[in-house]
Amino acid sequence: MLSTSLKQDLISEKDMEVIFQRHIIEGESFYFNNILNEPEKEFELRRELSRELRISIRDTIIVGSAKIGFSIKTHNFIDFDSRFKKTSQRKHKSDIDIAIVSQQLFDELSEQLYKFTRHYDRDWINENWRINNYYSSLDPTKPKLPDNFFYYYAKGWFRPDYLPESFPPPWKETVSKWRDILRRKISIGLYRDWKHLKNYQTDHLEKIKYKIKEMEI
Template sequence: MCILVGLWFPLLANNSPWVDRFSMLIDQFKKDLKELSSTQIFRKHLLSSGCFALDDHQYFKLREEVSEFFSVEFNDTILVGSGRLGFSIKPTKRFVSFNDDSDLDLAIVSPKLFEKIWQDAFLYKRSAEFWPNSRIFFRYLAEGWIRPDKLPPSEYFKFSKEWWDFFNKITNGRQFGPYKIRAGLYYSHFFLQEYQTICIEQCMQEV
């Protein structure tokens, strides 16, 4: 079963009524790839449009819970990825439809929170504690975002535990469907847009 726009429907391989909807969404996106700039596509499909996987109330509640927990602005919590579009634009899953195995991917934009985690991570690294992903973490940090899965291990780093405990809790609550809820933390909207437009521009080259 799959939740689409807040309702339960069987997701069938060939005769699902949602197959046509997926095709329409992808066709419109491909049309826009030929007619709009990458910035316009980002604004239209990831900032202005509704969410494929959540109805308006669910999306409001999700953003509200996340923004309150992390003390960030409501408008700085944005659903991206296939949960927003209805399909993926990642290179390894290009135009694969949102399905039961998909995640709900959020972008949280907060320079204040970003700088706090950056400072804590720097001090942790300087302490020479166990951190196998430190090099990858700082590579993404230089690109303006924090990948939580590359943070120091949660048993040693307080924020890692707080982050994963929160997102596991709202995932297990299932009020937003049977999907894992995950997020990335961005320093600014500039870096969020730049990261998303990388995939958009790759799509442009393919159509």
């Protein structure tokens, strides 16, 4: 559900960086304000996550459909909890996506992964990086987990869902706790810097802007 204010900002040809700041960084979170009706929970979650990771709370941001009410990465811009409303199955509830921006943490985890994989040893990868808790398919027609991981890594995005199964993320305790509290999956994306997060978000905002101009939404 595209909000009126976001649509107006996109139509008015405002600078995309301003739109990103206003709606993605500073705007209210749709899930915590409109679904849960407990906006303070957002800051409790972000505070605990920032403390566990020893970063500033301002470097943890709710993004995705939990932030603006619909998914910007899908062609049809699916509304938050759209599948859940049709099936009532908990597994179809929308995720709570959180972006973490920290060059230090990004570099630390990169070094840990380098050592963990025996310096990206090919034999180790073939034996240990084929499936994980998120993706179990060994379909030869689909990209391998390491290929997917490094595709996003090159964009400054450390994606935990493509990591080797036994690589422990440092936010595991907080995420596990809040997954039980909210009864929803919490997905973390770690960005090396604000530029990479902004570019990812504004690329999709540009697509929305185009669809508005073409009167598709």
